[in-house]
Amino acid sequence: MASVAIIGGAGYVGLTYAAMLAHRGHQVWGLDVDEAKTAMLSSGQCSIYEPGLEELMRQGLASGRLRFTTSYADAIPDADFVFLCVGTPADQNGRANLQYLACASESLARCLQGHTIVVNKSTVPIGSVNFVERLLERWAPAGTTHAVVSNPEFLREGSAVSDLLNPDRIVLGGTDADALQRVADLYEPLSVPIVATDPRSAELIKYAANAFLATKISFINEIALICERFGADVATVATGIGLDHRIGAAFLNPGIGFGGSCFPKDVRALASMALDAGHESMLLNAVLEINQQMRGLVLDKLEMALDGLSNRTIAVLGLSFKPETDDIREAPSVDLIDGLVAAGARVRLTDPAALRHVANRWCGVDLINDPYAAAMGADALVLVTEWDQYTRLDLNRLANSMRGRVLVDGRRVFTPAAAREAGFHYFGIGHPSGPLLIAEPSYFSSYLSMAAD
Ligand code: UGA
Numbered sequence: 001m002a003s004v005a006i007i008g009g010a011g012y013v014g015l016t017y018a019a020m021l022a023h024r025g026h027q028v029w030g031l032d033v034d035e036a037k038t039a040m041l042s043s044g045q046c047s048i049y050e051p052g053l054e055e056l057m058r059q060g061l062a063s064g065r066l067r068f069t070t071s072y073a074d075a076i077p078d079a080d081f082v083f084l085c086v087g088t089p090a091d092q093n094g095r096a097n098l099q100y101l102a103c104a105s106e107s108l109a110r111c112l113q114g115h116t117i118v119v120n121k122s123t124v125p126i127g128s129v130n131f132v133e134r135l136l137e138r139w140a141p142a143g144t145t146h147a148v149v150s151n152p153e154f155l156r157e158g159s160a161v162s163d164l165l166n167p168d169r170i171v172l173g174g175t176d177a178d179a180l181q182r183v184a185d186l187y188e189p190l191s192v193p194i195v196a197t198d199p200r201s202a203e204l205i206k207y208a209a210n211a212f213l214a215t216k217i218s219f220i221n222e223i224a225l226i227c228e229r230f231g232a233d234v235a236t237v238a239t240g241i242g243l244d245h246r247i248g249a250a251f252l253n254p255g256i257g258f259g260g261s262c263f264p265k266d267v268r269a270l271a272s273m274a275l276d277a278g279h280e281s282m283l284l285n286a287v288l289e290i291n292q293q294m295r296g297l298v299l300d301k302l303e304m305a306l307d308g309l310s311n312r313t314i315a316v317l318g319l320s321f322k323p324e325t326d327d328i329r330e331a332p333s334v335d336l337i338d339g340l341v342a343a344g345a346r347v348r349l350t351d352p353a354a355l356r357h358v359a360n361r362w363c364g365v366d367l368i369n370d371p372y373a374a375a376m377g378a379d380a381l382v383l384v385t386e387w388d389q390y391t392r393l394d395l396n397r398l399a400n401s402m403r404g405r406v407l408v409d410g411r412r413v414f415t416p417a418a419a420r421e422a423g424f425h426y427f428g429i430g431h432p433s434g435p436l437l438i439a440e441p442s443y444f445s446s447y448l449s450m451a452a453d
Helices: 012-023 035-042 053-063 099-111 128-139 160-165 177-186 199-230 234-242 263-276 282-306 332-342 371-375 395-401 416-421 442-452
Strands: 003-007 027-031 066-069 081-084 115-120 145-150 170-173 194-197 313-317 346-350 365-367 380-383 406-409 425-427
Touching (some): 003 099, 012 027, 012 053, 012 066, 012 160, 035 066, 081 177, 115 177, 145 177, 194 199, 199 282, 263 282, 282 332, 282 380, 282 425, 332 346, 346 371, 416 425
Parallel strands (some): 027 066, 115 145, 170 194, 313 346, 346 365, 380 406
Antiparallel strands (some): 145 170
């Protein structure tokens, strides 16, 4: 069994890997500069909302295999492997800020002893294996040796633990074959395909995977907009194309668009890296533009349905960027609420996990735990995050407590028939009842007029 230090061990990716590697029998230090978080984690309290993680972490603590510290001197000297799981936030141009990566590399280098394998786990720009290697060479004590391996993660928030225990593949990038093998061995007894390659290809696999998934979402959202013009139903179109195994059904759910700490940031970063390298990515730019357009679309639907938003009361179901997480980074709800507040609407916001993150963020937004209480007296209801409990709401009860009857379904969760039966005016995305419906496409008209003559 190996000794592993995880830098950024209180963060989302670091903590999940720390708990998983301890679960697999390794001796793990979760190292983080945040004292409050490490103290909390040491006492068995999970600092993030992630199903199954607290239990896994507590098992690790109880077994003595998982410990947390803020000190590099505690965690690094004995480590066979050091995982770099620090944040790489983006600047205004979409470029990753590498300050945390550089700082962690220097701090770990100064504590190295013997031979250590450093694993780049964070989503870091192409070329980062080489960047970290150079920093280690600069700061590591004489006589120590190291290898750096790119080993990107593919976890989804909300299902991180099961994604980690059942990955589709493991990607490893590096030039030291022994180091690649030793990192692969850490994941034993997983039997999944391993893609072992050069560092830059491994780093690009991570960006390309997220960019492709984001492209699928923007693609189906573009089709949703076209469906609205023609009175077609995008959900059925998605089913129809998704059954083609070359396309696949996953990530074809239309709606208000993607958010979170990964897709928007990584697509922007890839486009920006490509531009730096002399290639302007028209596709990635379009993916981002369509995503932004979807947020505006929901606001437009509400405005049109209510004949203006000023002094209207809107109940918003869902704040987190997706269900089963309390993460609100780049959440579509935040843009929507900003738009509603700017237009003079009052907002009654509900979410099962994330409300604590917006306690003082807006004026004119009431935070309400219970969705039925949030809907009470509202002119319109808009669903932004498809939390499971929202899919099971009693639509009759909601409708009867509201002043108006508008329901904008930003995730296509409710069936239009059920919504209408409850008395709602239903507005879905990519739904046949769209207001922009074209009764007779113009390209038929000359033939039809000829036929009529
Ligand atoms: C994403 C990837 O799915 C992970 O593989 C990757 O490891 C992770 O980013 C990362 O880079 O760390 P995550 O951001 O947690 O994971 O969430 P997803 O489940 O991928 O959803 C992202 C966004 O896309 C959400 O806002 C979701 O509502 C939206 N989405 C997803 C759609 O609008 N339609 C879909 O069909 C699927």
